Amino acid sequence: MKCDKSEQLFQKARRLIPGGVNSPVRAFGAVGRHPFFVERAQGPWLYDVDGSRYLDYVCSWGPGILGHAHPQVVDAVQRACAGGLTFGAPTAGEVELAELIGACVPDVEMVRLVSSGTEAVMSAVRVARGYTGREKIVKFAGNYHGHSDGLLVKAGSGLMTQSVPDSAGVPPGYAASTLTAVYNDEASVRALMEENHGQVAAVVVEPVAANMGVVPPKKGFLEFLRRITKEKSSLLIFDEVITGFRLGLGGASEYTGVHADLYTFGKIVGGGMPLAAYGGRRDIMSSVAPLGAVYQAGTLSGNPVAVAAGIATLKILMDDPDIYERIDRRARTLAAAYRSAGLTVNRAGSLLSAFFVPGGQVENYEDACRCDREAFADYFRHMLERGIYVAPSQFEAMFVSDAHSDELIGETSRAVAAHFGGI
Ligand code: KE4
Secondary structure: OOOHHHHHHHHHHHHHOHHHOOOHHHHOHHHOOOOOOEEEEEEOEEEEOOOOEEEEOOHHHOOOOOOEOOHHHHHHHHHHHHOOOOOOOOOHHHHHHHHHHHHHOOOOOEEEEEOOHHHHHHHHHHHHHHHHOOOEEEEEOOOOOOOOHHHOEEOOOOOOOOOEEOOOOOOHHHHHOEEEEOOOOHHHHHHHHHHOOOOEEEEEEOOOEOOOOOEOOOOOHHHHHHHHHHHOOOEEEEEEOOOOOOOOOOHHHHHHOOOOOEEEEOHHHHOOOOOEEEEEOHHHHOOEOOOOOEOOOOOOOOOHHHHHHHHHHHHHHHHOOHHHHHHHHHHHHHHHHHHHOOOEEEEEOOEEEEEOOOOOOOOOHHHHOOOOHHHHHHHHHHHHHOOEEOOOOOOOOEEOOOOOOHHHHHHHHHHHHHHHOOO
16 A cells, blocks of 8 residues: 555654644554554545555544535535634524534533634533532543643542543642542442542543544443432533434433533534534533633634534434444444454443453443454454555444445445455
8 A cells, every 4th residue: 555645744744733633533543553644535435645544443533424525514614614613602503512412311401612623521510619619520441531730630649539641731739629530330430439528529431432442331330420429419521522413312311311511522522623512411511601700712713614513414303313323233234244253342322342352241331441452453454454444443333324225334334354364
């Protein structure tokens, strides 16, 4: 596979941009080769600068549920651009998108549009603290909520201790207010909630985890989180940056039947443009400035071009909800191919991960860390050679879009069998 131009671009990029990329995972550090540079994308395909074509199961880490460059979304963006790129003033589109989000997720009585998932979760956590007057947050090992200081943390030495920074530059003081529990482990949550009785503002969780690979909640786990947060007068925050509008129009609350107090969305809600959102109960969201005392702002929040992409995307999904049946069925087919090859597969709707872990199951971050990353890297390179682009990390999800036809799913399944069959 020719990759001269990508290699040249990567050399130049590394002199100008840290690691040559604008987000670390794109550097392919975990898979032992340089990244390809994308020239354009269409439907399920990415085309790189060397003329190679890849069947894309990353879908820009989630936004691409309709496939790349969907004509109706592109048209909406082009029309919006023609009217001006940004005003820093309210627009009718923001009201329409807020309405659509609430129509899909009725728990979201009020919503604030922001520019990234990081900003959405950071803001939701601040609102929870402002609303409850409490300081501490419980998160889960293996859950990722963007790169705000207070959430770039990992479990401290003992379960009962506070978290420690998971990045240089995060002051220990920021980590001190974040407690880390074990996903799918009720006892670990109860211990932290009892130990910090009356101090926990919120539990923030990926209702279906997708940043340690896909790890669905065990039966009763989310119901337990709902009960214990109510019991302790803490809030429950569903970080649905990945699962929102992915598991269904109603996201994880519809998929699991468990309802949170606050939600964050990203990726699909912006149709691939820089737009995310946080929202939930009216009484809680009424604490956000200028209505309330919790400050949050943004020059490009509710940007009209991004809003146009989000509206177009949600309308397509709302007008053709059978999309979810189609992408779920295709993901099920793909999961079966990986299972036949002997891998441990976790799937939730059109999200799936094939784990290179010896036997057993992956129910939390510790399980996921047992994976054979060399074997994963070898598989990644092999699939890329065959023109199939899966996420360049064992700890990411595969995303199936409506542009992944049954034929392409069949081709992918055969490529999986060939790799594991040694062909
Ligand atoms: P962004 O700031 O990257 O828009 O969103 C942060 C975020 C928040 N919450 C969840 C559950 C997320 O998955 C993310 C971001 N997801 C990663 C992929 N797993 C983004 C890819 C990247 O970092 O380049």
